[in-house]
Amino acid sequence: xxxxxxxxxxxxxALVGIENAILDRIENALHIQLKDYEIQERCTxxxxxxxxxxxxxxxxxxxxRLEGKSEKTxxxxxxxxxxLVSTLNKKLQDxxxxxxxxxxxxYKENRKVSNRTLDNIRKSISSFFSWLNxxxxxxRNPARALKQIKYDKVVRKPFTAVDREKLKNACEFLxxxxxxxxxxxxGLRVSEVASxxxxxxxxxxxxxxxxxxxxxxxxxxxxxxxxEYLQQYIRSRTDSNPALFVSVKAPFGRLGKEGIExxxxxxxxxxGVDNVHxxxxxxxxxxxxxxxxxxxxxxxxxxxxxxxxTTQVYVCLDQESVKYHYNxxxx
Numbered sequence: 156x157x158x159x160x161x162x163x164x165x166x167x168x169a170l171v172g173i174e175n176a177i178l179d180r181i182e183n184a185l186h187i188q189l190k191d192y193e194i195q196e197r198c199t200x201x202x203x204x205x206x207x208x209x210x211x212x213x214x215x216x217x218x219x220r221l222e223g224k225s226e227k228t229x230x231x232x233x234x235x236x237x238x239l240v241s242t243l244n245k246k247l248q249d250x251x252x253x254x255x256x257x258x259x260x261x262y263k264e265n266r267k268v269s270n271r272t273l274d275n276i277r278k279s280i281s282s283f284f285s286w287l288n289x290x291x292x293x294x295r296n297p298a299r300a301l302k303q304i305k306y307d308k309v310v311r312k313p314f315t316a317v318d319r320e321k322l323k324n325a326c327e328f329l330x331x332x333x334x335x336x337x338x339x340x341x342g343l344r345v346s347e348v349a350s351x352x353x354x355x356x357x358x359x360x361x362x363x364x365x366x367x368x369x370x371x372x373x374x375x376x377x378x379x380x381x382x383e384y385l386q387q388y389i390r391s392r393t394d395s396n397p398a399l400f401v402s403v404k405a406p407f408g409r410l411g412k413e414g415i416e417x418x419x420x421x422x423x424x425x426x427g428v429d430n431v432h433x434x435x436x437x438x439x440x441x442x443x444x445x446x447x448x449x450x451x452x453x454x455x456x457x458x459x460x461x462x463x464x465t466t467q468v469y470v471c472l473d474q475e476s477v478k479y480h481y482n483x484x485x486x
Contacts, residue, residue, distance in 0.1 A: 159189045173406055208240035208247055215286050223370045235279035247287060252297045255280060259304075270306035277301055313439035314339075318428045325426035328403050331418060333381075333388035334410075337400075338419070338436035340381035342458050344368075345433035349412045351399040353389060358382060367459040375457065438470075445470045 163185045170181070215236070216229055224232075240247070243254055259280075263273050277298075284298035314322075319339070326332040338348065347365045356363045361377045377385070385399075394401060398409035410418070415433055423431025437458065444454045455466040 162189070177406060208243075209237065211247060211287065211292060212236045212240060212283070215283055218286065223368075225368055231275075232279050232283070235276050236283050239280060239283075247284075248293050250284075250293075250297050252300045255298055255301060259301075270304050274304035274306060277304055311435070311438060313442040314428070314435060318426075319439075321426040321428050322422055322431070325422055327425075329384075329388045329391055330400060330403055331422055333384040334400055334415065334418065335422065335436065336381040336384045337377070338415075338433055339440055340378040341375045342437050342440040343375060344437065344459075345412050345415050348400070348433070349410065349415060352397040353399050354397065355399065356385070358386060371459065373456070373459050441466065442470050 163182060166181070166185065173181075212233065216233055219232065220229055239258060242258060243250060245254070259273060259277060262268065262276065263270075281298040281301060284293070284296050287293045288296040319335075322335055323332065326335070334348075337343075338345075341348070343365060344367065347367060351363070351365065355365075356377075361379070361382050362374055363377075364372055364374050366372055392401070392407075394405075394407035396407050396409060400410040400415070401407040402410060402414065419431050419433055419436075423429070441454055441458060444457070445451065451463060451466055451470075454470070455461075455463050458466060460466045
């Protein structure tokens, strides 16, 4: 069976309970959208005898997938590394530090990327060559001498109390009110929110568990306000979709990562608040918790961070707060 047909059949099989007329429209739309594409199943297994450069990249990706890296991270690795090996056009054993430096310099010159983007590419390269060296595929690591590329670090500010009030007032749908309060109170990543079902939430204890990065399970909590809005939203729904958040129009499909991002962005435009995205709610919670003297270790636990340094990057403390605590400490 053609892969495209199999995909369409799988999609239709997952849409249990939807009217046949709607299913027919979905099937026709899928056939039209996929007709110009050749699709093949992604190969994720390690091929032990493929010693080509691209083969080594595939082995590296497969290893990182087994380690629990997110698909988004793996896609970035693959894009960065496939471009690297095709540009270098030499055996990985023969790659010198100079080759990597030249590659990064030409990449910046030709593509006009920022130093931040270039440093992220450097990290992909360093991770790959460190793995090659650790696994014994190369005798020395040419990326070890690559220094971090400096870039201006922009302070990503959290929402102010006024910002959050504006967003709340701009909510036209009960779903958006519940969604924004949930994003703030839970501190979850947008992908984690998108994966939740209604029955995941314990409304009595105001807590639940989620599967975060690396497949790690952790508990999260909700405020009384977020719980109340969420219950009101769920009681108002007429659909049977198990998803915690769904679209506001029929057929009320699960609100995915992109859907959540679009919803809060539109809300920000309506409210007159700049740079509204799901991650900013997470950053705001982290900052508010630290301001209220919650230990940084507990904030890291709430956010699902394995490294405290990651949590420290999230937290934005205004200078007035810093000055107040300084004066209080030395008085």
